[in-house]
Amino acid sequence: MKALIFGGAKIRDYTFCEQYLKERDVLICCDAGLFHAKALGLLPDYIVGDFDSADEEILAYYKEKNIPIRQFPTRKNETDMELGIFLALELGATDLVLFGGIGDRFDHTLANAHYLLSLLKKGVRARLVDDKNCVEVIDRHLTIHGHAGELVSTIPLSMEVKGITLKGFSYPLENYDLKLDDDYIAVSNVLAAEQAEIDIKEGYLFVIRSKD
Numbered sequence: 529m530k531a532l533i534f535g536g537a538k539i540r541d542y543t544f545c546e547q548y549l550k551e552r553d554v555l556i557c558c559d560a561g562l563f564h565a566k567a568l569g570l571l572p573d574y575i576v577g578d579f580d581s582a583d584e585e586i587l588a589y590y591k592e593k594n595i596p597i598r599q600f601p602t603r604k605n606e607t608d609m610e611l612g613i614f615l616a617l618e619l620g621a622t623d624l625v626l627f628g629g630i631g632d633r634f635d636h637t638l639a640n641a642h643y644l645l646s647l648l649k650k651g652v653r654a655r656l657v658d659d660k661n662c663v664e665v666i667d668r669h670l671t672i673h674g675h676a677g678e679l680v681s682t683i684p685l686s687m688e689v690k691g692i693t694l695k696g697f698s699y700p701l702e703n704y705d706l707k708l709d710d711d712y713i714a715v716s717n718v719l720a721a722e723q724a725e726i727d728i729k730e731g732y733l734f735v736i737r738s739k740d
Contacts, residue, residue: 531621536560537631558608577608691729
């Protein structure tokens with residue numbers, strides 16, 4: 529099951545959403561993420577949050593649609609995005625795409641990026657996506673389908689990532705070890721073809737596909 533989750537961070541251009549929306553099984557909006565669903569003319573399957581930042585008129589609009597709503601107190605341990613993730617896992621989702629999770633609040637953005645590791649350890653694929661970036665954490669193999677010239681950065685999340693091999697890149701690596709506190713030589717690599725391969729032997733690696 530693939531779940532799409534809208535957080536409340538600003539989205540400048542919704543064009544990138546289209547490919548993911550076609551593949552979704554369930555759509556969850558977290559608090560102010562309702563704004564994005566309304567902008568796209570979508571009806572979420574579930575709505576969660578403490579609703580301290582949601583537009584009251586938009587929330588009222590969706591309440592009239594009888595969409596299941598889970599409201600939580602403002603004083604809580606979880607972020608609204610986490611609540612949406614918990615619900616997706618409860619529903620049985622094994623593939624999550626997180627929209628509205630990269631924004632002006634660096635603490636929220638960083639927390640969302642790090643939460644990808646927790647999901648990976650649960651056997652769940654998760655990507656944090658906006659109009660400029662697609663962020664994923666891997667612990668073994670990833671095949672990338674894209675186009676030549678696309679930027680891809682591979683940045684360690686664990687203290688050390690061992691045995692990194694990059695194929696199909698302008699700057700390939702073969703069985704290379706990257707350390708969190710060392711030089712980041714794999715930032716802004718470039719796809720050399722429409723398909724590339726990333727393999728690692730040990731550790732956790734951020735794979736970030738970006739465009740200017």
